[in-house]
Amino acid sequence: MGIKKYRILVLLFSVLLSLLIVETPTAAAQLSQNYYAGICPNVESVVRGVVSQRLQQSFAAGAGTLRLFFHDCFVRGCDASVLIANPNGDDEGHSGADLSLSADAIDLINKAKAAVDGDPQCTNRVSCADILAMAARDVVSLVGGPFYPVELGRLDGKVSTRAIVKYSLPGPTFNLDQLNSLFAANGLTQTDMIALSGR
Template sequence: MENSYNFLLLSFLVSSLLILTPPATAQLRQNYYANVCPNVESIVRATVSQKLQTNFAAAAGTLRVFFHDCFVRGCDASVLLRAANGDDELHSGADLTLSSDALDLINKAKAAVDSNPQCANRVSCADIIAMAARDVVSLAGGPFYPVELGRLDGKLTSTAIVKHSLPSPGSNLDQLNALFTANGLSQTDMIALSGAHTIGVSHCDKFLRRIYQFRQPPAFNPPMNVFFLRQLRRSCPVNSKPSNFAALDLQTPAKFDNAYYQNLQQIKGVLASDQILFSDRRSRGTVNWFARNQTAFFEAFVTAITKLGRVGVKTGRDGEIRRVCTAVN
């Protein structure tokens, strides 16, 4: 009798766990396309490699597209949708500065995949973004990691949701943690994903007030190395054009490494939201850890970007596999 009771109890617990498991996460798995498009990852990687040979700037841009997509409506490629009236994510907030080269890379990767008869209309744009993000990290010298696949593409987009979904260049630690926690990511995940700035750039208008405090000084502004400040002012004069920019990691801007964290230790963070990771004692220990140990950073980055790729995954009628990444079917 006791054995029967234990069996029933175990069965109930297992059933409960299955019910509680988010179906979107359960849908994702490695080698998802093994039976329908076995070469999809090599096709995407070839496209990414070709693009980076002619325009390396697309590397950081592609990572940024992945992050912006997942944080706004979940990882569903809604960031790629275009609306005839302009009411889409690309026409709002921080998405206005998403790299056109990165968007071109993703659209070309989708075209390359669909040009294979076996793969045509079987691979989602959302999954292509995730694969391309992994490939730019790897090709820039960062870790190569298995990507979970099986996302569907979303059917909705609008300008309204973008503004409050993404961190700003002036975010403090509490604001950063709140946004990442809302998406199931920890402070360590946030600090690891911030390390993607090791290959990125920022337009001057995003930090102009930070380096010229006499002109409408920002309410929140962590300290900056004075020699680095002068260097940034040379790159970004007061009357900077919208096209002016500076590398977020001046030490090794074309290499995915842990120099970003070493820069923060030297008070050389371009954005306030970067420098606060070292200035705030609650996050400084993790910055120091990643600055000392690149392997630890890479491992934490892989964990974090894998978790990022699970945010808001669409299933069933909520999604589709788009024929063209910029429009619903």
């Protein structure tokens, strides 16, 4: 896929993800753009720095991060539950649709979280859910898409099971009616579905 086509897909994907974020249950919390201003004022620049560095090492980390964010938001509502690893393997990351999530993207988020927690003022104060949302936004901006504000203050999920993914993400055998129904349940249109599917 050419860089220009990739950037157009990233742009469409980002706009539609921003719509999805607004529609998710975690968005019902009191989110704000300056949520961390008093407790971790450098969080945005720290995350952006890690994203920029990781994209220089692996351009594939960008698309992988957007896909990771989509899978997270579509399943439980942008709570980073996709990153939870249960000791018994019964978690979202070990389900059929999530088995192919990008290791580069997960590494990017882990490095961003470590960098944020490396600042004594920020240690254990910034949710993985917010780091994932900022990273997805920064990926879009750094590959030539728009920079858009992200409201912060999401709480990390505490539950992650394989079963929920089966009923939340489209399967490979879904027909058009099933796809339209699933995306409509998340406040998205058929056009949104086509763009998010990268078709």
